[in-house]
Amino acid sequence: MTARLIDGKALSDTVKTEVSKRVLALKKQGITPGLAVVLVGDDPASQVYVRNKAAACDKAGLHSRVIRLAADTTEGELLDVVQELNADRSIHGILVQLPLPAHMNASLVIEAIAADKDVDGFHVSNAGLLMTGQPLFRPCTPYGIMKMLEAENVALRGAEAVIVGASNIVGKPMAMLLLAAGATVTLCNSKTRDLGAQTRRADVLVVATGKPGIVTGDMIKPGAVVIDVGINRCADGRLVGDVEFDSAKTVAGAITPVPGGVGPMTIAMLLVNTVEAAERRAAAIHI
Ligand SMILES: Nc1nc2c(c(=O)[nH]1)N[C@@H](CN(C=O)c1ccc(C(=O)N[C@@H](CCC(=O)O)C(=O)O)cc1)CN2
Numbered sequence: 001m002t003a004r005l006i007d008g009k010a011l012s013d014t015v016k017t018e019v020s021k022r023v024l025a026l027k028k029q030g031i032t033p034g035l036a037v038v039l040v041g042d043d044p045a046s047q048v049y050v051r052n053k054a055a056a057c058d059k060a061g062l063h064s065r066v067i068r069l070a071a072d073t074t075e076g077e078l079l080d081v082v083q084e085l086n087a088d089r090s091i092h093g094i095l096v097q098l099p100l101p102a103h104m105n106a107s108l109v110i111e112a113i114a115a116d117k118d119v120d121g122f123h124v125s126n127a128g129l130l131m132t133g134q135p136l137f138r139p140c141t142p143y144g145i146m147k148m149l150e151a152e153n154v155a156l157r158g159a160e161a162v163i164v165g166a167s168n169i170v171g172k173p174m175a176m177l178l179l180a181a182g183a184t185v186t187l188c189n190s191k192t193r194d195l196g197a198q199t200r201r202a203d204v205l206v207v208a209t210g211k212p213g214i215v216t217g218d219m220i221k222p223g224a225v226v227i228d229v230g231i232n233r234c235a236d237g238r239l240v241g242d243v244e245f246d247s248a249k250t251v252a253g254a255i256t257p258v259p260g261g262v263g264p265m266t267i268a269m270l271l272v273n274t275v276e277a278a279e280r281r282a283a284a285i286h287i
């Protein structure tokens, strides 16, 4: 058996085309959705992601502003930048690229972002709204995964969904979204005993640990849908996921590749969230 490839790049292009149409409709009302991206330091991967976010905005017709700050910027200076963006009417979405340098308290910085501009969906208010079934902004990576599952017609009601990795950015919000869709959710972490016993039960398996090859083909239920969130750079420069692709593809029913799977969807859903923020403000003005 060879798994069907879930093409995140192609689906992200479709989502971005939809976003462009919504941007045009907003522009007819005199509103250009604006995204501010704050990057602190010179992490090479973060620089690529931030560049790609700005390029995606430009292509879809959104206004973007990238604020690059030196690695030794103080937390107070960063908080001042966030406050300035909170007050800027041309900006509908704000994100601070993670990871932040070690001397910063990321939670404190995220909590400083106005919740109605928090297009990453990381603010405690947005995490709480998601948990209680009233999402304002869904975190972009899990939101993109839900779009992929929908596009692939994966039945989630009553399905066994297993998530490996319990981060605030991916694992925990992913659990909430799958639960809301009717799946029975198991959230594994680094202390989970006999990980394979958990993953082998999964109809839908989401792996987000940052550990290359943590899931191998023998840990997958035949026919399962496997979503690989990992992006790990090998010594030879190749990108690999958290799932050992070659053994997994002989067992799974469908699988996301790395690159070209979940990553492009993260950026597409960021645009969706930013347009939604602008649409919400436009609707509020017209009440
Ligand atoms: N504030 C945030 N920080 C981080 C987030 C986030 O959603 N918000 N997620 C990740 C990084 N990330 C977006 O910021 C991201 C990672 C990867 C990709 C992507 O398109 N990957 C490509 C490969 C790109 C490459 O060549 O390196 C792929 O998988 O095909 C997009 C966004 C952590 N930080």
Ligand SMILES: [Mg+2]
Pocket: 101, 102, 103, 104, 105, 106
């Ligand atoms: Mg810290």
